[in-house]
Amino acid sequence: MTEQITVQKALTLALQALRGAGMPENAAQSCARALVLAEQDGLPSHRLSRLPFYLEQIWPPARSIDAKGAALTLMVELLTAGLTGSHFSFQASSFFDAEGDAPGVAHFLFLIDPARLGSGYLPHVETLFMAMLDQPGVRLTGQRRIVERQERSEFINLPRDLVEELQCRADRRPQHYP
Structure with missing residues (x-):
């Protein structure tokens, strides 16, 4: 309805x-x-x-952001906008509309191979995750998505009209453009 x-x-x-x-x-x-x-x-x-x-x-x-959150926010700002000269978050325009200039933000990739740090990494961080999950109201990022993906590992439910439309499009001959 x-x-x-x-x-x-x-x-x-x-x-x-x-x-x-x-x-x-x-x-x-x-x-x-x-x-x-x-x-x-x-x-x-x-x-x-x-x-x-x-x-x-x-x-x-x-x-509100606690001391740890503020420190993490500052670190991310310094590693992205600070190092690249792009806009800090307070200077960036909105991502939600097309008004004004582009946000002008940067991306920072911090890649670490845990295998190079030794074999104790995974058990060590698992201890942290378990301590976090013992606190009320805490969930780990992606936790819900992983459960839902496991529940839908073989089948998903889609509207019949969508399935029919996708099937119709799949049945079409490929278009060749010059």
């Missing part, structure tokens, strides 16, 4: 939810606008259905 609402009402609802979760005003406006535009464009992976997930990521609003 669906309910038809105006674009303005959708924008207002999204903006209010984001503000209520503690998102800063500029970011809330950009995010709400991007989600409603995606809804209008029919982009299922980026539309308003994503909003509850986004809200879970920023809830509760009292959450």
